[in-house]
Amino acid sequence: MDVKKEKIGFIGLGIMGLPMASNLMKDGFDLVVYNRTLSKCTQLEDKGAVVAKNPADVAKNAKVIITMVTDSPDVENLLLGENGIMSTIEEGSIVIDMSTISPKITKELNSKLNSKGCYMVDAPVSGGSWGAIEGTLSIMIGGEKSAYEQCVPLFESMGKNIIYTGESGMGQTTKLVNQILVAGTMNAVAEALVFAAKSGADLEKTIDAVGGGAAASWQLNNLAPRIIKGDFDPGFMIKLQQKDLRLVIETAQSMNVPIPGTSLASQMFASLLSKGLGDEGTQALVKAYETLAGVEARTK
Ligand code: NAP
DSSP: OOGGGSEEEEEOOSTTHHHHHHHHHHTTOEEEEEOSSGGGGHHHHHTTOEEOSSHHHHHHHOSEEEEOOSSHHHHHHHHHSTTOGGGTOOTTOEEEEOSOOOHHHHHHHHHHHHTTTOEEEEOOEESHHHHHHHTOEEEEEESOHHHHHHHHHHHHHHEEEEEEEESTTHHHHHHHHHHHHHHHHHHHHHHHHHHHHHTTOOHHHHHHHHHTTTTOOHIIIIIHHHHHTTOOOOSSBHHHHHHHHHHHHHHHHHHTOOOHHHHHHHHHHHHHHTTTOTTSBGGGGHHHHHHHHTOOOOOO
């Protein structure tokens, strides 16, 4: 199939999905979109997208369907629930799931699609809402290779670092590796900033100094400047980070792999969820360390 000539379905127009779908439209793809909260479709409808009534209606009108929703049960519901994709999907269609969900459930859904002559390509992303807006996401892809190859023009419209990682579920597994790294790094950034604040260090100069050396990281260079300004708006919400760490912990337990660093980060994020801060960005992890140390890491 030549995806450039196909109508493309897009389901889930949240922080990530909306800019990703916009980039596809900018590159000339013809979209049929669905979002549970209908009002989020307006912006794309104004640019010419067709708005579908439900996921089944998307699958009736598009042979490639991208999903970008929250968690495993949400993707299962889009496919298998009432008015779901499976009820109308045509043989030869491809579902590209770009949400971060369980590798195990991904494989199960792929098998169900295979029984209808279709494929699921798992293609979770990294790079945050900024990467989604700029079209510079890292995309980690698993699934049938021929299905992936047909979808490359779509991935190129949404991302820059596009890596095929292997069989179904392997894209999600790679994303969980990514989440171990980002949660551990965010934890270190939060701890380091609180240490610097308690020491009376100039926080801006500290970030500039250590951000140019071996301690540089995406979290330090992008999120620490926001922390010290008191900007906790989400690119990536704490509640979604915790969902991903839950997937990491479940998967690690199934393999008897110890993950003490990730478990610590997860406990610190949990303390913020219990304070009702789940909708804040992951940089708000600093607040957990601030509470412990009795100091705020902010510029005056
Ligand atoms: P978000 O802003 O909360 O958007 C979630 C989207 O999923 C909304 O469109 C929501 O619809 C839809 N949805 C949730 N449950 C649904 C259900 N049961 N049925 C139908 N639609 C449902 O989240 P996001 O930040 O865009 O994240 C989306 C995915 O990308 C998540 O898996 C997340 O882990 C992953 N991700 C996020 C980032 C990031 O920086 N934000 C980075 C990498 C990966 P409503 O509008 O009706 O609520």
